[in-house]
Every structure is written in structure tokens, then in C-alpha cells.
Amino acid sequence: MTAVAWMRGAAGAVVLSVVAFGAAGCSDGDGTPSGAVSSAASAVKSAGEAVSSAAAEAGKAAESAAAVAKDKLAEVKDGVDAKDQVSLGAVATDGDGYTTVPVTARNTDDATKSFAVQVEFKDESGNLVDTVVVTITDVAGKGTGQGTARSTHKLSGTVSAQTGTALRY
Template identity: 85%
Template sequence: MVAKVAWTRGAAGAVLSAVALGAAACSGGDGTPSGAVSSAASAVRSAGEAVSSAASEAAKAAESAAAVAKDKLADVKNGVDAKDQVTLGTVTTATDGYTTVPVTVRNTDDATKSFAVQVEFKDESGSLVDTVVVTVSDVAGKGTGQGTARSTHKLSGTVTAQTGTALRY
């Protein structure tokens, strides 16, 4: 752990030295940083704040969607695990900017059943960015049913989908 801390301090020192040298190189004749360096630092700070704010809003939206999904699944009475009876298709972005994925359910029971399927949308790093519950109603015994999961908000970047909880009832 000591070696890691020392390396981190050394790296931080190198970065600070580079920034100081860059500022000195771009200073006016009186030794003060030029407007370009000050503007660049301000732009970097503003961009960082915007990214942080967007990430925070995305996390809040995902948390809210997860809470709604949990409530919907809790409303299902006498549901049995049916995750292995769900297949998700190819994730696409619709023209309105929302992300969708086809959901196919296979009813292995003899009687007509309905399904509640939680679909989790994740970003490139695997972080949850949205979750929805799709209901596929009245699937005939030994038959299949179709539905479409649609994100609750516009998602950007590469998005994948996976089945969270799936209940047959």
C-alpha cells in the first residue's frame, strides 16, 4: 500500500509540475498567467462540472426507474421465477431517442399465463442507466408472447439490455 500511495503522490506532483510549467510558459511579461491559460482552466472546470451533473442526473433517473420497477414486481401475486423463459432481442434506439428491445417469453405451463419482465439497460461500463418492467399478458399454455421494453428516458452511447427479474403468474 505504501508504494501505491507514494506513486500516486509522485504522479500528482508530476501533473501539478506540468500545469505550473505550462502556466509559466504562457504567462505574460509580469509573470501572471495569460488569459488563455485562465480561460482553459475555467473551461476544463466547467466541463467537469457539467459531466458530473449529467452523471448525477443519470444516476438519479436510474434509481427512480429501479424503484418503480421494484414496486411493479411487488404487485405480482403468486409469481414464479421465469427468467429462463425470457429472451431479449437486439437493442435499438428509436427515432425519438428512446432505447428499445424486443422481449419474447415462452410459457412452459399448460395454462394461459402472464409475465412481468424487468429489463435493465446498462452503459458501456456495465452501470445501470435505466430499468423498466414489461408485462406480456395472456400467453397461451406452451405458447410464446411478445413485448417491447422502452427506456423511460433518452439514453446515449452504447447501451445493452439484460433480464433482471422475470415472473410468470
């Protein structure tokens, strides 16, 4: 479960508490909400702000990683599209809690080449949560090379990976 999903669930539980207090007619006798209802309403507001903040931070991290990946790919000179020569293995989590995926590059050229492969990590809704560029150098002509893409930060929930851009140079 992602932090955002957990926080949404917590916010929902607080909302149910507010509804329950409201249905019970809690007031201070003069028609104003009791302290318990006010506290619950404040908790709902705080939980909502926390969810928004967590989502914003995740979005900022993905945007930052995408900018770094774009810069790395821009450094490649005379690269040709090689997306069809790249495959990704199964997504896993390493011992440090980062998401990883094996990357295989198949060199269809006769000469030794290198590859720059952008790997996009997405959450269960298909939203981009991170992106990295893996460089696989000196792949022999007609040979294959291996690398591992590792997320720039710890990702939670169900994460998938796909090839964004792949350049052979």
C-alpha cells in the same frame, strides 16, 4: 459517443490548452498567470463540473427507473421465477430516439399465465442506465407471448439489454 464521454474529451482538450499556455510561460510579467491561462483553467473547471453533473443526472434517472421497476414487480402476487422462460431480441432505437428490445415469454405451464419482465439497459461499461418492466398478459398454456421494452429516456452510446427479474403469474 455518450454525452459524458464527449464532455470528458472536451475537458481534455481544454487541459491540453492550459498545458500549452503554461509551457509557453504566459504571464503578465509579474509571475501571475495571464488572462488566457486563467480563462482556460476556468473552462477546465466548468467542463469537469458539467461531466460530473451529466453523470449524476444519468445516475439519478437510472435509480428512479429502478425504484419504479421494483414497485411494479412488488405488485405481482404469487409470481414464480421465470427468468429462464424469457428471451430478449436485438437492441434498437425507435423513431423517437428511445432504446427498445423485443421480449419473448415462453409459458411452460398448461394454464394461461402473464409475465412481468424487468429489462435492464446497460452502457458499454456495464453500468445500469435504465430499467423498465414489461407486462406480457394472457400467454396461452405452452405458448409464447411478445412484448417490447422501451427505455424511459433517450440513451446514447452502445446500449445492451439483459433480463433482470422475470415473474410468471
